[in-house]
Amino acid sequence: MKINWGTGIVIAMLLFMAFILQYVYKAVTNDKYNHELVSEDYYKDELYYQQEIDKVNNGNQLKDNIRIEAGKDGFVITFPKEMDVSKITGTAYFQRPSNKDLDFEQKLSPTISQLVIKHANLVSGKWNVKIDWKYNDKEYLLKEAIFY
Structure with a gap:
């Protein structure tokens, strides 16, 4: 059986659409690609972004920043x-x-130069800290992505 050029174009288009739909299906159903909103109040958070930039710059000016x-x-x-x-205060957000159900925050009250944050919800993978x-009376901010 001989296929004319019109049938060949239709078959090529159908194969291309199946190829694309396969990737769409994979992206929608795979939990690896599931990312939730960073914040429910992102418009309100945007108003304070300049303050965050100033805090990050304060940290960058330190000879030895927090790690x-x-x-x-x-x-x-x-x-x-x-x-x-003993004069350091603040909060660490994880x-x-x-999965936003695993998010938590920890008040900082260090007594020595190192503080270990232990938490029951620590699972391996990417954490935004x-x-x-x-x-x-000077404010600082550190943002980092860490793989645990």
Whole structure:
């Protein structure tokens, strides 16, 4: 049986549409690609974005900025050595992009230069960490994506 050029074009278009629909189906049904909103109040958060930029710049001006790493027991936050850690206050926000039910926050009240954050909901994968802290009435902010 011989196929004319019109039938060939229709078959090629149908194969192309099936190819595209396969990728759409994979992207919609696979939990790996599931990302929820960062914040429900993103318009309100946008109003304070310049303050966040100023806090990040304050942290970048430090000789030794705060660091966060994934350890075997949880997240390890290391504060600058030149600072008196008893004067540091703030909050650490831990956000899981794929599941907002795992998000949590932890108040910072360090007594030594390292603070270990242990939490029952720590699962392996990507975490967006935001540490909003204050030292001597100056505010700082660290945003980092960490794989635990």
